[in-house]
Structure formats: structure tokens, C-alpha cells
Amino acid sequence: MKKIPVAVLGATGSVGQNFIELLQDHPWFEITALAASKRSAGKKYRDAANWLSPNPLAQRYGDMVVRECLPGLPAKLVFSGLDATVAGELETAFATAGYVVVSNAKNHRMEHDVPLMVPEINPQHLPLIKRQQFGRGFIITNPNCSTTGLVLALKPLHDNFGLESVQVMTMQALSGAGYPGVPSMDILDNVLPFIAGEEKKLESEPLKILGRINAPGIELETFKISAQCNRVALSNGHLENVSVKLSTKAMARDVIAAWKNFRSDAVEGLPSAPQRPLIYFNEENYPQPRLHRMINGGMTVSIGRLRPCPVMDFRFTLLVHNTIRGAAGGAILNAELLYKKGYLNEQ
Numbered sequence: 001m002k003k004i005p006v007a008v009l010g011a012t013g014s015v016g017q018n019f020i021e022l023l024q025d026h027p028w029f030e031i032t033a034l035a036a037s038k039r040s041a042g043k044k045y046r047d048a049a050n051w052l053s054p055n056p057l058a059q060r061y062g063d064m065v066v067r068e069c070l071p072g073l074p075a076k077l078v079f080s081g082l083d084a085t086v087a088g089e090l091e092t093a094f095a096t097a098g099y100v101v102v103s104n105a106k107n108h109r110m111e112h113d114v115p116l117m118v119p120e121i122n123p124q125h126l127p128l129i130k131r132q133q134f135g136r137g138f139i140i141t142n143p144n145c146s147t148t149g150l151v152l153a154l155k156p157l158h159d160n161f162g163l164e165s166v167q168v169m170t171m172q173a174l175s176g177a178g179y180p181g182v183p184s185m186d187i188l189d190n191v192l193p194f195i196a197g198e199e200k201k202l203e204s205e206p207l208k209i210l211g212r213i214n215a216p217g218i219e220l221e222t223f224k225i226s227a228q229c230n231r232v233a234l235s236n237g238h239l240e241n242v243s244v245k246l247s248t249k250a251m252a253r254d255v256i257a258a259w260k261n262f263r264s265d266a267v268e269g270l271p272s273a274p275q276r277p278l279i280y281f282n283e284e285n286y287p288q289p290r291l292h293r294m295i296n297g298g299m300t301v302s303i304g305r306l307r308p309c310p311v312m313d314f315r316f317t318l319l320v321h322n323t324i325r326g327a328a329g330g331a332i333l334n335a336e337l338l339y340k341k342g343y344l345n346e347q
């Protein structure tokens with residue numbers, strides 16, 4: 001097949017670099033433009049970016065001249081790794097100009113006509129695109145990195161038993177703060193018990209993802225989520241301790257079976273989709289970020305330590321790779337779903 005030309009917005013940042021690395025051998029998409037700030041525009045990419053990956057930068061991207069983040073790029077699809085301070089206005093400009101915008105930024109996530117997508121969970125939300133007022137262009141988003149892991153673990157429980165309330169405490173890796181991120185003197189020998197805006201995202205985004213389309217947009221789910229978010233000295237991988245109260249009684253074996261049996265026809269044949277979106281470990285000290293964050297290329301969420309909760313019904317631990325499944329990899333999977341469903345053919 002002829003590959004679809006794509007551009008990366010915010011290409012010099014950490015999320016932009018993840019997009020480049022994950023797209024370099026993609027069977028459906030081909031990077032034809034790298035865009036960043038005015039400061040970087042006009043430079044070769046290798047000179048504009050502080051390449052963070054241990055894998056070498058491919059020469060074809062290093063030789064590309066960085067362009068400014070403005071419509072006119074030679075692509076029909078743009079992946080946005082833009083910082084939230086500029087993402088809202090720029091993504092709107094690209095959609096208005098007829099581009100498909102697949103965004104990792106928070107700015108449009110909770111808008112009533114913008115799908116907030118995890119393809120295994122809510123592919124039925126894609127028709128919201130038709131309600132957007134951008135002409136041929138449109139925007140879809142992926143959730144906060146911690147939300148992605150949490151909602152994938154909650155979906156089978158929600159479907160099989162119902163959810164009444166959820167408590168989650170996160171231990172989030174440094175890479176989630178971007179580059180250069182948290183100062184070393186703040187995080188060494190320390191844990192930061194506050195990440196600006198994270199708890200609100202974690203308490204609201206799953207309710208949209210698990211909600212249903214109605215006339216105004218999405219009817220949010222109504223169960224309550226209480227979140228506490230911490231920054232810890234990990235390179236990659238967000239670990240989350242979760243407690244849930246179910247609507248119907250369940251045995252531990254039923255909960256584990258729900259996770260193990262969770263599949264989605266929507267992602268069949270998508271190049272970035274893991275064979276198993278969830279994996280459960282019986283070992284009492286798993287999952288661990290260093291050991292398990294790269295399962296299925298970082299696209300699988302690992303779960304373990306299911307046990308009774310004296311306050312709720314059950315408690316467990318999950319792990320999500322924040323910069324792959326929770327960011328660039330999740331956004332690419334969204335774009336693959338758009339292609340499979342024919343939304344890119346209309347451009």
C-alpha cells in the first residue's frame with residue numbers, strides 16, 4: 001500500500017521524539033514533515049533536537065529540516081506532541097485547515113465533540129468526529145498516561161461487574177514530566193506528592209472514555225474516582241495502586257478471568273495493537289517497572305497483587321509504560337483505528 005504522509009508537531013520534544021522512533025518503520029504511515037517552534041524551524045532536525053533515545057536517530061530524520069508548526073505541511077495526518085501551553089490553538093488551526101489531528105495534549109480531551117480514545121475500549125465514540133465544525137479536518141485525543149493504564153484495567157470490571165467507586169494512588173516516572181523535567185535536587189532521595197493537574201485528569205477522563213454517546217456528546221459514567229498522584233525517581237513506567245468497589249459480588253478468580261479474557265475486535269489487524277492488552281501476574285511482587293514496562297513493545301498494561309480490600313471490594317497494582325502506551329504509542333494506535341474505519345480515506 002502507499003503509505004499515508006504524516007507530520008509530527010512538537011517534534012523536538014520528548015513526546016515528539018517518541019512519535020519519530022515508533023513511526024520510523026510503520027507499515028501504514030510515513031513521516032514527511034517534522035515541525036517545532038520558531039526557534040527550531042530552519043535547522044536540520046539533528047541540530048534542533050536533543051535526541052534522548054538510546055537508539056540512534058535515523059539519518060533520514062536527522063537530515064530533515066524542521067518546519068514551523070503551521071498549516072501547510074505536506075501531510076494529511078498530524079501527530080501532536082505539543083506542549084499544552086500552545087497545543088489548543090495550533091491543533092484547532094490544523095483541523096480547520098483540513099488536517100486530521102491525533103493529539104497527545106490535554107487541551108481538547110474533554111470537549112463534547114472530541115473523542116477521547118483508547119481503541120480497545122471505546123471505538124464507538126469515533127462518530128463524534130462528524131459533529132466537529134472543522135470541515136474535512138478533525139481532532140481526536142488520547143488520555144493522560146496514567147488514565148490509559150487505569151481505564152484499561154477498569155474496563156473488564158465495569159463490563160462484567162459494574163463499578164461504584166475507585167481509589168487510585170500513582171507513582172509516576174520522571175519521563176512523564178517531559179524534558180528536562182523535574183530538577184534532580186527535587187527528586188533525588190525524595191518523592192513529590194503533587195503533579196499539577198494530574199489528579200483531576202485521572203478522576204474525570206475515565207468517566208468520558210467509559211461513557212455513552214448521547215445528543216449533546218458523551219454521557220459520562222457516574223461512579224466516583226479518588227486519585228492521588230506522586231512523582232518518583234523512575235525513568236519510565238507509571239505504577240498505580242487501585243482499590244475498587246463493584247456493583248455486583250465477584251470472586252477474585254472471576255476478576256482475574258475478566259482481565260485475562262479481555263479482547264477487542266476493534267484493534268484486530270492494527271500494527272501497534274498488542275496481542276494481549278492486559279496481562280495478569282500471579283507473583284506477589286509483580287508488576288515491576290524495570291521488568292515489565294516493555295511487554296509487547298510497551299503497549300501492554302501489567303496487573304498483579306489482586307486481593308480483598310477491607311474498605312472497598314478488591315485492590316490491585318497495575319503498570320503502564322507512560323511514554324509508549326500512555327502517549328505516542330497510544331496516539332499511533334488511535335490513528336491506525338482511524339485508518340481501519342475509513343476516516344483517513346475521506347481526507
